[in-house]
Amino acid sequence: xxxxxLKYDLADGVCTxxxxxxxxxxxxxxxxxxxxxxxxxxxxxxxxxxGIIITGEGPKAFVAGADIAEFSAFSxxxxxxxxxxxxxxxxxxxxxxxxxxxxxxxxxxxxxCELAMACHMRIASTNAKFGQPEISLGVVPGYGGTQRLTRLxxxxxxxxxxxxxxxxxxxxxxxxxxxxxxxxxxxxxxxxKEILSKIxxxxxxxxxxILELVxxxxxxxxxxxNDEINAFSESFETSDFHEGVAAFLEKRPAAFTGK
Ligand code: COA
Numbered sequence: 192x193x194x195x196x197l198k199y200d201l202a203d204g205v206c207t208x209x210x211x212x213x214x215x216x217x218x219x220x221x222x223x224x225x226x227x228x229x230x231x232x233x234x235x236x237x238x239x240x241x242g243i244i245i246t247g248e249g250p251k252a253f254v255a256g257a258d259i260a261e262f263s264a265f266s267x268x269x270x271x272x273x274x275x276x277x278x279x280x281x282x283x284x285x286x287x288x289x290x291x292x293x294x295x296x297x298x299x300x301x302x303x304c305e306l307a308m309a310c311h312m313r314i315a316s317t318n319a320k321f322g323q324p325e326i327s328l329g330v331v332p333g334y335g336g337t338q339r340l341t342r343l344x345x346x347x348x349x350x351x352x353x354x355x356x357x358x359x360x361x362x363x364x365x366x367x368x369x370x371x372x373x374x375x376x377x378x379x380x381x382x383x384k385e386i387l388s389k390i391x392x393x394x395x396x397x398x399x400x401i402l403e404l405v406x407x408x409x410x411x412x413x414x415x416x417n418d419e420i421n422a423f424s425e426s427f428e429t430s431d432f433h434e435g436v437a438a439f440l441e442k443r444p445a446a447f448t449g450k
Pocket of ligand 1: 214216218255256257258259260261300302325
């Protein structure tokens with residue numbers, strides 16, 4: 192497997208996928224999303240693997256979002272392709288037949304929070320931060336954030352996080368049910384492996400069926416994801432989006448006009 196932006200490690204039946212762009216806070220460019228889809232699919236098909244851990248390289252970031260520099264010049268059409276691709280890959284994580292645990296080792300912002308939420312469980316290190324700051328860029332989340340955050344933490348808190356763009360810390364994420372455990376950073380992978388080793392002792396067939404059934408709880412056929420993809424794409428036509436992205440890249444506060 193020739194992966195440029197990920198590490199793919201196998202040990203004791205556990206596949207650990209590490210997003211490996213630490214100098215860019217592990218931001219998800221299109222190539223990384225593609226590799227992630229490929230890696231998850233490989234792990235899903237491999238009978239020797241009982242579970243998957245997704246984490247980020249380095250001590251600071253799990254994933255700080257989609258790659259802003261890459262998408263800054265996208266047309267609405269390209270933005271739609273980007274959102275569709277991300278949804279596709281994150282859906283494949285959510286629908287994986289093996290348990291997928293996000294080991295959130297730092298910032299999980301935007302696409303990083305969305306990636307963590309697509310996993311079946313989340314464990315956070317004490318320094319982790321979760322948020323959907325897209326509104327500060329003049330865009331809506333594009334990888335499932337409006338839908339999965341609402342499912343996980345409820346409408347009121349999700350709305351607040353999505354509208355303010357404020358991030359929450361690991362303990363608050365735990366009290367909201369967004370993460371299962373908070374541990375010291377050096378314990379993160381150990382905790383994830385401990386959970387997977389418990390599951391490894393159970394029926395793999397029942398385990399994969401349970402994953403399917405838990406997903407089935409959420410009403411099938413809802414239109415929210417499509418609405419989000421369209422709204423994400425439409426954001427790319429607005430001045431606020433161009434201003435928000437330019438301000439980020441120029442490291443200055445954004446001056447939004449609401450246009
Ligand atoms: N896309 C592209 N590049 C990103 C990025 C992203 N989402 N997040 C961080 N980076 C890059 C920075 O541009 C910087 O690159 P440079 O060294 O070439 O200038 C590098 O990663 C380090 O980030 P920096 O901002 O200097 O680190 P920090 O510790 O001061 O702040 C964050 C960390 C995560 C708070 C900050 O990087 C941030 O706000 N990132 C964007 C989060 C976001 O809006 N995500 C949603 C995207 S849709």
